[in-house]
Amino acid sequence: MSAHKLHIAGKAVGLHGSLIDTDFRKPRVLCSDPWEFVALWLKRDHQKDALFYWDQARHFYLASKSLPELSSPLTSYYCFLNAVKALLSASGQEFTESHGVGGRSTGNVKSLDNEIVDFQGGGILPALCKYLEEPDNAGKDFTLKDILWQMPFIHRAYCLTFKGATELFIPLINQCFMRKDGSKEAWFQAEINKRYINAHTKKAIQPGFELYENEGVCELRRKRRFKWSGRDIENSITEFLKYHKTIRRRIMPIYSSENRWYLKKSVSGHDKLNNSQLVLMFAAMHRLSELSRYDPISLAGHFNVNHNWLLAEFIKASPSQFVYGIASEITGLEFIRPDAF
Template sequence: MPRRTNLTIDELPYQYKGKKLQLHKSYTNPRFESNTVLTDDIYTYIDFYFASHKKSMKYKNPAVSKPKYGNEMQYHYSFYWKQSMNFYYAAKKLPIEATPLLSYYSMLNAVKAYLAFKCDYIEDFVEHFLGHGLFEKIDASANDLNTIMVARKIKGVYPLFAKMMDSNFDTIWPNGQSNAFTLKQLLYNLAFIHRAFITTYTTPRGAKIPELFIPLENNSVPCYHKGNDFNLYLQIELEKNFFGISANSIPVQYSTSMSPLLTIKNGAPFILVSANGARRNTTDSLSTDFRNLNSELRKEFQYIRSSKRLWYLKRTNLQGQDIINLNSMSLIMAAMHRISEIARYKPEQLAHLMKSKENWLMHEFLTLALDQFIDELAAEITGQDIMCTGMK
């Protein structure tokens, strides 16, 4: 990772409309001017948000589509959101072995609400709503997370959603059985269960699993700073102790596995600055260049739902087939779909997993994934950062 020597940037973050200009949770539509929303009831908040941002459901070609697909209101986003809420609360009342199916259907309906709200016309999504877009790669000998696999289809709710989150989704995950991912691969790429993953697969005499996520110093948030060229640059400080108590620089095995979109700041061995900057508008708005840069950089990070701001830099340039550089929602949904199939059709296989050496990882995923997913999706719907009460 090269050092940045010819750029100086302001010490304090750039101020935009009276607020620090910082990375937001939303991948696709961050509202940088908005205040942090404090709530412990995301479902009710999104209900209110939908009510105040009314969007009519309409066909692009009603003469053809309405006789084929029916009344427009049956596809209303609020209907799907309430369905998601019903599945969510039902899942929370069940034993953990019974939660995968309801958790997945909560996610599925939440995604349908998002798609119905964001798409311009019903024709844009209605055919995709006929299928999930995910399927099992059958292997009779599969009995652990490294042999249980999931593949994706061309059409369905999942691929439509994943493409809206990542424009290069088809390149990263082509359709078909030959391009299936294992559950172990999917779970490895999720920050909110990464400690459980490392604990599960690291043994005293075995090979150590590479840490994929690096925490930021003092629960900080990646912020934009103004450079001496008047462009805006993202700056982050990595947690020094992550690399060892006596570390005085980022070890080469870590620096080479980080994205080339980031460089080490000259004279500050644990501070990274974006390799490219983006111009500021002279008006009270953010430039298209800046929004494109932010969209690119956002993919390098994951956050963990918490009452604190817990951001992590992902080692997206780490070599190996286990690295899947998709947004965390796509990974969560694919994994939960596969586990929900197991719970429905092969409960004995789920029972085996819950008693195996992978039981803690399974427990953490099934306990935390639904809340993490809904938190992230709410940010995509609103463009706002939504935090638990007590955190601004």
């Protein structure tokens, strides 16, 4: 089958960091951090409240960089909280001032299985879930271990920490959108390194994806197609945005010098928590901030057991990942970091 890459505004189109108000026409934003760019964006749109929250988030972010790992979860969480308020305010979403998430410890052993995150029905986190068009998990609880397992930027640390843990993500390379020659038929496509292919891969990529062998290269394709017509660009883009949003529920980025993309596998018995990275990071950091504020001795105990490195990696890496993600949602633009992650 002869096909070529789909182009919008003169450039080949790939997956985008923004889930909701995505702008594929604008070029990517290369910046060491998105703070100033987003601030200027909000000033231009006269988003006074959103700008206030964004500036607050920046101050907490900078404070976290100078604090040790036992203290920084508190300021990092308030960075997350204010960044989300900036997004909600800029997009005209209503929200109440409660956090929308709580937590508690169970048992006497220092274990991530014993740190529980309770999702609530009202507040900032449910408002973020509503904006992102995903479940708010109201009334449900999950362990901190389950939540951390679902983040690609610390997944290697997770699997090294918990021997025998199921690897949840398949890295994708050369991801793009293709259009069949002489046709309106278009689809998502990426390559997978053969070392990630085994007897379970075809099942793990379901539902909705399939594998092809093409001249020695293993390709992952989205089964569902969408229509693209060069003569009807506006309707084509509208349909494409819906298609892209569906794919991004399963494929997640790590923000880096060239954003890396990972397909989340379908793993039996572990499909009750289906949220984006922004929601998961917010929930996890909230629990750690509670420990940092109310029970720092207990938090210190978590750094004296086998998962100390995993926690340290999350505390260190998640703020920049979160901020880049929120920046993309506020502006609709694709952000990349000039330095390697």
